[in-house]
Amino acid sequence: MDVRGGKGKGKETEGTKTPKGVGKRQGPRKAGSSRSWSEVARGSARPSMWTTHEILAEELEEVQRRFPKVLELTPEWVEMEREAWSSTAVIARSLGRRVPAEWAAREMKARGKLEYEVEAFPMASGYFALRFRNVEDREAMLVRGPWIIAGQLLAVERWQPDFVPGRKEVNRVVVWLRLSGLPLEYWRKESIWKIATEAGVPIEADGFTEDRRRMGYARVKVEVNASLPVRPGVFIRGKEGKLWREWVPVCYPGVGYREWGVRGQSDCGRKTRS
Structure with a gap:
């Protein structure tokens, strides 16, 4: 192979083969693919602050066999620390x-x-803990989401x-999920709640x-499990057959037509009356 000036034809020398798939244009992901919420929201990964090395299950079995001793810490010490976290702290991570x-x-x-600083505690593997001064502030924060920081959606748990x-x-x-084109007879709050339950756990509309002043679409805040596949909608039994009603996440990075085959658009800047 003539390599002068990068020109010439011939076989590639060993060790210079182009990796499979490199240079080829990747086609779009098919709509409706069963990706989880976490996979949809994930962007280009950044390295964590710390590198952790978790032991494998088979390695753990060997360690337990060779070193069976179990250390008992002073219960009072541990319980005192648990008390400091249990009612006022959350653990969070970015999905992207x-x-x-x-x-x-x-x-x-x-x-x-809040009139005080929320305490922040970076942890390994991209996780962090946040601590409030009372349980009321912690619980209010859990339902005040979605939490989108620097364009990244957070998963947050007690x-x-x-x-x-x-x-x-x-x-x-x-x-927030937006349910468009809902027939008027299905606008009873209990009916909207039941539809939203198919996506997750409803928190509020x-x-x-609530007052049905604008009926172009309903908006419901729901709690979802980020590890589960994204579900784009649900079939509803109607008077003359079944109706497919889709929901579109509002202010959710990366979810839209290419992921679900639905017309997703963001109205994050729009203020909603609560």
Whole structure:
């Protein structure tokens, strides 16, 4: 092979073969693919602040066989620390790129109109803990989402004992869903709630949906599990057959037509009456 000036034809020399798939144009992902909420929201990964090395299951079995001793810590010490976290702390992670814990703490203080600093504790594997001064502020924060920091959607859950980043996951996400084109006879609150239950756990509807002043679409805030596949809608039994009604996440990065085959558009800047 003539390599002078990068020209010439011939066989590639060993070790210079183009990796399979490199240079080829990748086609679009088929609409309706069963990706999870977490996979849809994930962007280009940034390295974590710390690198952790988790032991494999088979390795753990060998360690347990060779070193069977179990260390008992002083219960009073452990319970005292658990008490400091159990009612006022949450554990969070970004579903996309890594988000500094301090940024999330500032945003939660601002949106909650808190008169104190929310404590931020960076952890391994992209996780972080946030601690409030009372249980009421913690619980209010859990339903105040969606939490989008620097364009990244956060999964947030109550603190749990024995949480090891990378071994356990935080998958609770709050999103607004927009349900368009709903027939008028299905605008009863209980009916909208039942439809929203097919997507997740309903938390609240916005003011326009509650008083039915605008009936172009309903908006419902729901809690979803980020590890589960994204479901684009549901069939409803109608008077003359079944109706397919789709829901579109509002202010949810990366979810739209290419992911579901639905017409997703963001109205994150639009204020809603509550």
